[in-house]
Amino acid sequence: MQADRISRERKAPDGNGDFGQALLDASLPSPDGVIGPDGKPAPKRFNVYRNNVIVSLIEALGDTFVAVRRLLGDGYFGALAREYIVHHPPTSPVLIWYGKSFPNFMAGFPPLQAYPYIADVGRLEWAWLQSYHAADAEPLDPAVLGDVAPDAVGQVRIERHPAARLISSPWPIYSLIQANRFAPDDPPAVDMQEGQDVLVARPEIEVDLLCLPPGGAAFLEALFDGAALEDAAGRALTAAPEFQLPVCLQTALSAGVFSALVPDNGQGHLSAKDDATRGAL
Amino acid sequence: MKNKAMSAALVAGAVATAVAGLSVTTPAHAQAKEKCYGISLKGKNDCKAGPGTTCAGSSTVDYQGNAWTLVPKGDCVKFGTAGGDFALPDGRQGSLTELDRDLPQA
Amino acid sequence: MAAPLPSSNRIHHTVPARAGAGLKGEHIPLILDELPDVGFFEVHAENYMGDGGAPHRALEAVREQYPLSLHGVGLSIGGENPLDRDHLMRLKVLNERYEPGLFSEHLAWSTHDTIYFNDLLPVPYDAETLQRVCDHIDDVQDVIGRQMLLENPSTYVAFERSTMGEIEFLTEIVRKTGCGLLLDVNNVYVSCTNHRQDPIDYLAAFPMDKVGEIHLGGHAPDEDDEGRPLLIDAHDREVDVAVWALYESVIGRCGAFPTLVEWDNDVPAWPVLYSQVQAADTILTQAVPADLKHAS
Structure with a gap:
């Protein structure tokens, strides 16, 4: 000074x-x-x-x-x-756009050390805000993925929708944000022993929050990082042996967290079958 | 750690199952467009002035000095303290006692 | 799906000389439902600088039904630093997307050395500041490609180094840049009270031929260092009777202007704000026929 x-x-x-x-x-x-x-x-x-x-x-x-x-x-x-x-x-x-570093500030703030979950609730609220203001985009039509030939679908890469976010926490941040923000009149039970992985999606205008089942976060994180579907599933299985690919994929598709298949320049996944189907649509 | 693998056939089967399950239901994102005009957040930028001459912004005593003597008084206390509903995992416990610690320096 | 509407779908490109309201998110569903008879709506530009989502969806819908005024609150035109190019471009994009009939900013600063202070901070009225403000307004009008209106501020302090009065300062800016003025009558009353000047004298000297819009809003009473009245531009209540009186005399003397009622803090239910808008409209419609009666 x-x-x-x-x-x-x-x-x-x-x-x-x-x-x-x-x-x-x-x-x-x-x-x-x-x-x-x-x-x-x-x-x-x-x-x-x-x-x-x-x-x-x-x-x-x-x-x-x-x-x-x-x-x-x-x-x-x-x-x-x-x-x-x-x-x-x-x-x-x-x-x-103000407050991005506020959750980290709280995490490093000595008087808040007794309340270690607060910073993660803040991270989820920041993700919610980013999703709320994100660019508009049409979510991926699940049929587009269904049209990919079975022998190629494992190598498909899928683009994250601009409003999709993923926040993983060792704390029950979904329950806490519901109880303290979105559903204060009908709060869910809060079990502080439970960690929660929360998917943030905004296929149109309203932001949705979804709790992911085991392995779901590893799976989507891998996909959002650009991994192929098969690799992402492998990483999810590694993280959680009980990972269920059909369930997680359906959850993600119906939540609208993808925007498109990543175009493949090589002998890609858009196979003959895909072209034929497209012609018929 | 080596990643586990999932066979191409399993992946293809899972994709087929997931997509089939979706195709019969209305997509979850087909919200009624009419109800989308409500803005759930108020605008953060405006040109109003604040609360006059006496308040937190000009205070030098309330929270300053070298000790932070406040404790949370919101719902947090219910969830995160020894006196509340539970103890935090890995042995930590919340405390309702005032914390006399130096504030972090920027 | 959220692409800007083609301009041909919009019938209102100019803001009429009627009363309008500051657009608040909580009022939007009702406004779109009932389409109240309001001359125009005004928004703070910075609240619509996100990429997409609900704010743009709502503003597109309002814009389809009403003329719009775009009011910037964060460009820091009075600041010592050069204008923020990114922010200027964001304002340009909003102007192009929503085609507002009016575009305005403040005689104030808010950013210095990368810190944004989120307030409309005062500037000294001297030759150096005048030059800088003029350069910045030239910059704005060049980049955005249209005339802007500059709003007179509410101020709580003065500067020892000021060498001219606020009206002289504003008049010089208009002469040098060709910008217009946004006359905030509440700010006139607040600043004149705070600096112990007469608001009637101030308004008599104001270059009304350069005014493109008028603002009205509520203020909160406080006290200064000597215990004398200090008014705060809080936008948290009805327009004060003294401000209504000043407004009425300006309109009676100079004719009708697009007039905004601002209410940003403790925002009331729509009917309360709407009644303020209607009160302004009544004053405006009483003033206009002065010319029209003659013509017909």
């Missing part, structure tokens, strides 16, 4: 830099040259701007992290958000 104050004095008075620094650091005096109608310094007037900045950003974070705010209570959330804001202020004027 001492170094900052020295540099303050060197800069032109009442520049944006001084003004901005004092907005985020309430221990600094109001900037030089900022006055009231009598020409005197007006710290209380300057506080109007401090309040505008901090309180509006607390509100913006609270609108994004609804369940986190409810889990922590408004008082704690406001204080936590304020710490985050002064250390990680927004870098874009588009506030729907």
